[in-house]
Amino acid sequence: MRQARRHGLALAALLLAGCEREAPTPAAAPPAGAALERAARAAGLVAAAARDRPAGVYAAEAARLCLVPRAGGEFRVGVSVDYGAGQRCLARGTARAGATLRAELGAGCTVELDEDGEALVMPATLPAACDSRCAGRASLAGVRLERLSDSVAEASRTRGADGRLLCGDG
DSSP: OHHHOOOOEEEEEEHHHHHHHHHOOOOOOHHHHHHHHHHHHHHHHHOOOTOOOEEEEEEEEEEEEEEOOOOOGEEEEEEEEETTTTEEEEEEEEEEEESEEEEEOTTOOEEEEEETTEEEEEOOOOOGGGGEETTTTTOOOEEEEEEEEEHHHHHHOOOOSSBBBBTTTO
């Protein structure tokens, strides 16, 4: 009986010792806000940043830019600025997204557009080859274009200062 009592006391001591240990901490879960943001983006309630999904229409007053996806990760790109009275720029070409959005606008006019949240910004200094894309005193330099839509259909129907489709084929 004495031995059974000792075993009982030893068992009770082990159980009590186990109660004094701290519970293991669970693995750090991502913040609830991050999970909510991902869910909202997946549901289409929050637009992705231009860097993540650049396709769509961007605009600012007299300027328009469209990006339409093509095969191989490229985009058709078109940029139009129309200040009236012969003051305009018009450029069409291709673009590739990566760390930056690099646009080849033809005849040696290659620019890297900066992404600023939901906006795309043309560089403040452009290659001299880009001058041929503009008439009068108009310039593409430093133009900041806010995203109007991430719709590929709208981007495909956007027209340039010449009345033609800005991101059309050919």
